[in-house]
Amino acid sequence: MTSTASSEPFVFAPSGSAANGSAGIGSSARGTSSSGPANQSPHSLVDQARHEITHIVREVAAASNEPRKKAEYFRFLADRVLRAMAGHGVVIWTRPVEEDSTVNDYAVEHRLGRVTDLALVDEAEQVHQCLLAEVATGGAPVVVPPTPGADQVDVPANPLPYPAAIVPIRIDPSSAIPEGLLEVFLDEGGTAASQRGALRFLAQMSDLAGEFLRIRRLKKLRQLLDATGRVDEAVQCLHRMTSTRTIQAAWVDSAAELLRLPRVALCRVDTVQPQIVAVSHVDRIDRHSGSAKAICRATKLRLQTQHGLWFADCQNSSTQSDSDESLVENAESSSNASSSPNEPSWVVASHPDSQWRLVGFASNETEHLAEEIYWGTLNRLLVGGASAWTAARRIECLPAGKWFARLLVEPDSMPTDAVRSSSFGSSGKNSRLVRSRLRKAVTAFAAMLSIAILMCLPMPSLVPVTGVIRPVELDSYHASSDAVVDSLHVDHGQLVKRGDVLATLLSTDLQEQETSLLGRQAVLMRQQEQVNQTLMSRPSAQSNSEPIHDGREVEEEIESIQRQLTIIRESKDRLILRALRDGRVDAWRLRERLANRPLRRGDAVLNVIAEDSDWVVDARVPQTRLQTVDEALQSEALTADVGTAWSSEMNLSATAERFGPIVPDPTDGTPSVVMRLGLEQPPTLGDQPLAEMPARVTLHCGHTPVGWFLVQDVVHWCQVQWGGYF
Numbered sequence: 001m002t003s004t005a006s007s008e009p010f011v012f013a014p015s016g017s018a019a020n021g022s023a024g025i026g027s028s029a030r031g032t033s034s035s036g037p038a039n040q041s042p043h044s045l046v047d048q049a050r051h052e053i054t055h056i057v058r059e060v061a062a063a064s065n066e067p068r069k070k071a072e073y074f075r076f077l078a079d080r081v082l083r084a085m086a087g088h089g090v091v092i093w094t095r096p097v098e099e100d101s102t103v104n105d106y107a108v109e110h111r112l113g114r115v116t117d118l119a120l121v122d123e124a125e126q127v128h129q130c131l132l133a134e135v136a137t138g139g140a141p142v143v144v145p146p147t148p149g150a151d152q153v154d155v156p157a158n159p160l161p162y163p164a165a166i167v168p169i170r171i172d173p174s175s176a177i178p179e180g181l182l183e184v185f186l187d188e189g190g191t192a193a194s195q196r197g198a199l200r201f202l203a204q205m206s207d208l209a210g211e212f213l214r215i216r217r218l219k220k221l222r223q224l225l226d227a228t229g230r231v232d233e234a235v236q237c238l239h240r241m242t243s244t245r246t247i248q249a250a251w252v253d254s255a256a257e258l259l260r261l262p263r264v265a266l267c268r269v270d271t272v273q274p275q276i277v278a279v280s281h282v283d284r285i286d287r288h289s290g291s292a293k294a295i296c297r298a299t300k301l302r303l304q305t306q307h308g309l310w311f312a313d314c315q316n317s318s319t320q321s322d323s324d325e326s327l328v329e330n331a332e333s334s335s336n337a338s339s340s341p342n343e344p345s346w347v348v349a350s351h352p353d354s355q356w357r358l359v360g361f362a363s364n365e366t367e368h369l370a371e372e373i374y375w376g377t378l379n380r381l382l383v384g385g386a387s388a389w390t391a392a393r394r395i396e397c398l399p400a401g402k403w404f405a406r407l408l409v410e411p412d413s414m415p416t417d418a419v420r421s422s423s424f425g426s427s428g429k430n431s432r433l434v435r436s437r438l439r440k441a442v443t444a445f446a447a448m449l450s451i452a453i454l455m456c457l458p459m460p461s462l463v464p465v466t467g468v469i470r471p472v473e474l475d476s477y478h479a480s481s482d483a484v485v486d487s488l489h490v491d492h493g494q495l496v497k498r499g500d501v502l503a504t505l506l507s508t509d510l511q512e513q514e515t516s517l518l519g520r521q522a523v524l525m526r527q528q529e530q531v532n533q534t535l536m537s538r539p540s541a542q543s544n545s546e547p548i549h550d551g552r553e554v555e556e557e558i559e560s561i562q563r564q565l566t567i568i569r570e571s572k573d574r575l576i577l578r579a580l581r582d583g584r585v586d587a588w589r590l591r592e593r594l595a596n597r598p599l600r601r602g603d604a605v606l607n608v609i610a611e612d613s614d615w616v617v618d619a620r621v622p623q624t625r626l627q628t629v630d631e632a633l634q635s636e637a638l639t640a641d642v643g644t645a646w647s648s649e650m651n652l653s654a655t656a657e658r659f660g661p662i663v664p665d666p667t668d669g670t671p672s673v674v675m676r677l678g679l680e681q682p683p684t685l686g687d688q689p690l691a692e693m694p695a696r697v698t699l700h701c702g703h704t705p706v707g708w709f710l711v712q713d714v715v716h717w718c719q720v721q722w723g724g725y726f
Helices: 018-033 041-066 069-083 123-138 194-242 244-258 290-299 324-329 371-397 401-408 416-420 425-456 506-536 545-572 590-594 621-635 708-721
Strands: 089-094 107-113 142-144 163-169 180-185 263-268 275-280 304-306 310-317 346-349 356-362 456-472 473-477 481-486 502-504 576-578 583-586 604-610 615-622 639-644 653-664 671-679 691-704
Touching: 041 069, 041 194, 069 107, 069 180, 069 194, 123 142, 123 163, 123 180, 142 194, 142 346, 163 194, 163 590, 180 194, 180 356, 194 244, 194 371, 194 615, 244 263, 244 275, 244 356, 244 371, 263 346, 275 290, 290 346, 290 356, 304 481, 310 371, 356 371, 371 401, 371 416, 425 708, 456 671, 456 708, 481 590, 502 604, 506 545, 545 576, 590 604, 615 621, 615 639, 615 653, 615 691, 621 671, 621 691, 639 671
Parallel strands: none
Antiparallel strands: 089 107, 089 180, 142 163, 163 180, 263 275, 263 356, 304 310, 310 346, 346 356, 456 615, 456 691, 473 604, 481 502, 502 576, 583 604, 615 671, 639 653, 639 691, 653 671
């Protein structure tokens, strides 16, 4: 065995043998055997110490498996550890179970002895906390020698004058930080062997403490799982109900049963005065009694946020022998008095932004649930009950909603207490079940008969489509050659007569060609005059054929230039656009679009709608409605109402003429068939005509059964998908 100085820390190594541990404990026993009777041998003292430690270990192990409270168990553990190790003090440190807790969150769970953390002052407390963080991070048992006067807060040390043995307590072996620490202040005269034995004993105690905390957590999780299942079942039962009164009664009964409270009241606080709507296990409520008034006063208490709820707790100063009514009557007066945990109290809870408040009576004999189970159950009851009541309220707000609610409610969805308290027993339940089934059968037959009659009723067959309104006689004016708009003589919507000038176009190419031809014509005319003079000055016998030939060529070229000039003048005349008939100009924003703008040959300039033109509508009929429209057209029962897209009135009548080509719909690209409809009267839009006006068309195709109207799209989809004909 290697010796270790008492001024250096000793770290526990799990590889130590049992013989060494026995030797350490035996050495410690032998160190204290000098004060015993002289007739006892050292071996008997060692055996006695072993028996005592074994007995203590068995006691702690048995206590770890017993259903004790946490504080009681730690008090027992500290007492047994202090007895076994004869130390100066024991401190048990724990940290919260939250995921964001760190090594700096350790707090004292229990302390025992004359030397504990209470002896730490000023910087010594921070130094000791740094030591705890270091041991928790390392995760191994350690004996830290005393360092009195240590004041560096960032250096881990033991500022007390006694060695400190610190052992981690783990609930989850995979956690990086232990859930607790067991600290014992030892005698300053111990050897390395005794320290090793002490650490082994403390490690065994920490394992037992971790086992107790593990069993406690598993038990709490089982309780939480069971409570969650019961709450979910109760909430599902509430959602199956369709009557608000039934939901309110079952709500308070479930709350009293799940929260283990003698009495629970449900109050509505969105009115002028709080209103009691239900009390657990009570059929009738006397709202003028003292108990009811006390409950209403309790709902006016100021609530504080706690565990995601609004919560208030007012304890009563009455004795336990008082009745429930007297306890409720004194709830308001006792809220200002000093409270005691053994006194009965009223608990008021509400969910944020909720119109409901649960007021529960809790006596000192009430079996209290764990904190997580209590708050989780209360929260889910508040949310689930409020949502079930809201859903039932929406059903009752519908016409005949209450009747349908009574019709569809199941007898099994009624509260169990109401069924149990019924005087009819099982026979009454069977009769209710029979009546419910009979009611459902009659209602289903009546509904099916009504639906069948409704499906056979005729209704107007209307096919709404879109289209374009356009005139039949429309004159479109285009640029006959490349030119520039020189001037515009009309405006949009202006009435014109036949021959009126609409616009003047100017072509620079024609102007240049005309100028060039005129110059060439002048040169040729001069040449022709010279040829004529030469012929006049010479005798005819001396004339030869060459000059005559030259004169003829000049004459032919002059004639060609004249023909070209004639064509150019005709082209320039065509650049002056004139009205071909009486009508109205259709050219919106004419000047902004065409003033001084170059045009290519064939570009549109403006339109003129004939004054006496007929108007038609090109409607786009979807292929899914083509058969219906064609049958109405063949039977001469097809009529149509037309209205502009920006007007809600269908003030135009149209007559179907013929079908046109298949074109894609401009809105969604689906194929549609163009149908030409003739308007009985032209559309009017002030003095602003439009060549193509968007229109809404309603085709009247006679009558059709309601059932076919509802399923024809489904039939068409089946035909397209499966290629069948039904």
